[in-house]
Structures are given as structure tokens and as C-alpha cells.
Amino acid sequence: MSSVSVIIPTYNAALLIERTLRSVTSQNGGHDVEIIIVDDASTDNTLDIIEKLDVPSIKILKQDSNHGPAAARNRGLAAATGEFMAFLDGDDFWEPDFLQKTTDFLQSHSEAVAVSVMQRHKTFNGKDTIVPIQPPVQQPVLLDDFFDFWAKYNHVCTGSALIRTAVAKATGGQREDFRVCEDLEFWALVATYGPWGFIPEVLFTSDGGMITKKHGWLAKARKRWASAVPIDIWSQRIVQHLPENMRDSFARAQARIARGLAYSMLLDGRYEAARQDVLKCSALFPKNKLNSIYAFCSHSRCLWFLFASCLRFREHLVNS
Secondary structure, eight states, rough: EEEEEEEESSSSSSSTHHHHHHHTOOOTEEEEEEEEEEOOSSSHHHHHHHHHOOOOTEEEOOHHHHHHHHHHHHHHHHHSSSSEEEOOOOOOEEEEEEHHHHHHHHHHTTTTTTEEEEEEETTSSSOOOESSSSSSOOOOOOOOOOOHHHHHHHHOOOSSSEEEEEHHHHHTOOTTTTTHHHHHHHHHHTTTTTEEEEEEEEEEETTTHHHHHHHOOOHHHHHHHHHOOHHHHTTHHHHHOOOGGGGGHHHHHHHHHHHHHHHHHHHHHHHHHHHHHHHHGGGGEEEHHHHHHHHHHOOOOOHEEEEEEEEHHHHHHHHO
16 A cells, blocks of 8 residues: 655635545545645644545644745655655645546656646636646656656646655755746756656646635735746756656656746836746747747847736736
């Protein structure tokens, strides 16, 4: 029987935390599961709900002040004792076979450092998005090149992956100075330690829209935008460990991340920093009309300012 540490950072998660915990305790397969709650200074009744549920094998760690999700996850990782570990946010949930299928994969592929599954993302408009939309494989597979697959299919998110705990700890955890793309940086770093597996089955659901709507999307987003960094800073730890044969595929994956970081910096009002990253990476952006506009406008400071101002105004108007 495998042992798994499930690390759940919480911050004002009272609305959905019971569902999250039930999805862990109702997993099939009889695993030895250690649940580690790291409460990041919630101001609602999140902890009251958790304590009343009387969940077995649960540890509750409390942050004295709000330090962000990466810091909470790292504290949970330091306390983890299972052979495998997973991060699961307090508004998301697993299907009953998540642990059975992911632990089976890692046990049968000793060379794999991690494995992830397909995901369902619930959106504000009530429509579900499945990622990857069209998986290129029909059976679980050990990926030849994580970054090539990631660049094409964007297949990993928090809650969708199970990782060997020793590897997760060896990375040093997530970067606590990031509040946007900190999870993506961590997945990429883990992938430099060995092969990654993929299971083409929807076993995880991301459903943070209800909590985000309740607490205010714009206020949360502003903190994330302010923490966005240029792509070279985001990539620092990864390139130090990156195998030579993965540098080209990493560059393609990196361009996808650069596009997201540039958008966050743009929305934070850092137009020139965003423009420089677009100039640097736009040749490898995924091909679509909006990315073509990004690339075109970045060659002129005037055009870029007008384009960026319009995007920023639209985002604030729609979500204020």
C-alpha cells in the first residue's frame, strides 16, 4: 500500500473545503493518506469547518499571516512524510480513482518523477473546459520530452499531478516570491529531475470560480499581476538543471509562459517590461490572431502603448 501526502493550502475556503476533503477521503484503493492543511491566515470559518469534519490522518498547520499559496504549499511539503505527494487547492477536487491510477503509474514506472492527469476547468460562464482538449494518446504514457508535450498541450495544473516526495523536496519547493505562474515554474523544475507521465483521463476538477467571485476577482488578480516577473527571472532555477537535449522544447514551453507573464505585467501597468518579453519570445508563441497582434504591436512603442492600454482598460471594465 502506497503512502501519499496531500497538501491543501487554504485561505477563506469555507465555501468548498468540505467537498475538497471528501474527494480525498473517498478515494478508491485503500491508500495510506496523510492530509496536511496549511491555513494561510483565513478570516472566515474555514478552520471551524475542517475541525468539525473530524477527518482522520489530518494535520492542520496555521500561518501567522497571509504569505501566499507557494509559502503555504512549501510549509506543507516540509511536513510531508508520504512516498508520494500532491498539492490540491481548497476549492478543487479529485475523482475517486485519482490516487489509485496515479500511484499505480508511479509504482510501475520507477524512473518517473511525476505523473499528471487530464483536467476539467469550470468557468464563470458555466461551461466546462477539458485540458488537453484532444489528448494525443489513449493510454497512460511515459513522456519522451515533458517540455515538448507541455508546449503543445499545456497539460499540467495544480491538483492534477502526483509527485515523488523526495523529488519535490529536492527542488526546494515553489518560489514564494511568485503569486502567478509559481506552480508552472515548479512543474518545469520537477521535470528536469526525470521523466514525467501522463494519464489521458479526466480525474481532477478545478472549480475556483465560486470562491473567487465571492471574494472579488479583481482584488485577487491585482496581487498576482504585481508579482509577475520577466521570463528570464521566472526561468532561473529551471535553466540551471535543464538537460541539453530539452533546451529547444523548453524554449517553446517558455514562450507560452512568457505570453502569460507579459499579460500580467501589462495589466499591472509595466508596459515596457511586458513589451521586452514579447519581443524576446513572440516567434515561439502559439499561433493565433491575438498573439500575432502582440508580436506586431511590440515592434513599436507607440502601438504597444495603445494596444496595452486598451487591454488593461477592457480587463478592469469587465471584472470591476
